[in-house]
Amino acid sequence: MLIGVVGGGQLGRMLGLAGLPIGMRFRFLDPGDNCPAAEAGEMIRGAYDDTAALARLIDGAACATYEFENVPAAAAMFLDSHTRLGPGPRSLSVAQDRIEEKQFFHACGVPVQPYRAVSSPQELRTAVDSVGFPAVLKTRRLGYDGKGQAVVRSAEGAGAGWDSLDRVPCIYEAFVPFVREVSLVATRSRQGEFVAHALTRNEHRDGILRVSVAPDPGADQALRNAAEGYVRAIAEALNHVGTLAVEFFVVADGDRYSLIANEMAPRVHNSGHWTIEGAITSQFENHLRAITGLPLGDAGMRGVAAMVNIIGTVPPIAEILALRGARLHLYSKEPKPGRKLGHITVTGADHEEVMPLVARLRELTAG
Secondary structure, three states: OOOEEEOOOOHHHHHHHHHHHHHHHOEEEOOOOHHHHHHHOEEEEEEEEEEHHHHHHHHOOEEEEEOOOOHHHHHHHHHHHHHOOOOOHHHHHHOOOHHHHHHHHHOOOOOOOOOEOOOOHHHHHHHHHHHHEEEEEEEOOOOOOOOOEEEEEHHHHHHHHHHOOOOOEEEEOOOOOOEEEEEEEEEEEEOOOOOOOOOOEEEEEOOOEEEEEEEEOOOOOOHHHHHHHHHHHHHHOOOOOOEEEEEEEEEOOEEEEEEEEEEOOOOHHHEEEHHHEOOOOHHHHHHHHHHHOOOOOOOOOOOOEEEEEEOOOOOOOOHOOOOOOOEEOHHHHHHHHEEEEEEEEEOOOOOHHHOOOEEEEEEHHHO
């Protein structure tokens, strides 16, 4: 079974590595050279909106998918009209526009912070008056790993922040005084089957995910149920097919905790990389099962798991492999400041076993 994938990065690579053992083959479309996914299947070099390249991508393919959410709308529509595309164009369009995303979350009954659209000086003044400070200005489209945003702490700062973003259309969001950040990765099949992985605690630095721990050691059953209910509602409303990740802020609500949705990714997600070794069925395999119409696998955990991202430079490989329970995943990418070069997963019986290993890996990957 041949799968066409838009994008040749590390997520495409991991999709390929998950699908090869179950009889799948892969063809990737990417405009770049030396793509991480090249080792997992055939590469087509071309623009994402090149219809001739897209036609080659899906020639003989059972279905198509993508490994990033900024696929051009025209490309998604072309693929959707010529093959089975999973997830569909609706999931992409919602995720690509932060205003539409917030409105969609609200319509699904998912809590969000106060926000306003900003596309003119008057709208910026209205947003400042309505939402107040502190706040975050984010571009409505594009931006990832902390890019395309500015923290606002004053009226003067709002103008300067918008200038730093080249005055493109933005969303002005109230800053959330969160206790921690979590995410839930889940998969919905073409038949409507839904499975969710464990609620995952995430730690970011400089806007980049550094560490994920699953299950979140601080979450009670009520918080886990709330997260799963919100993600299920989103997936159902989108008629989503494939894996989906939703990031949340955990906020104190008296002596209890509640969730505020930050954003979603209609694809396999960095905070779910621990599922490769830590879950019975990984997010990557379940995504492939979903888009091809196969039954979903068990998303249950194998004890406790964590993931540490490798950013910028690769630490000594021997020191990583010497740690019991650690598994190294490198992406075949050239070192560069701020670039995700790989990740390390750690598994164990409980948090007491896993967290000292995470602490050691923090030291090895610091920088």
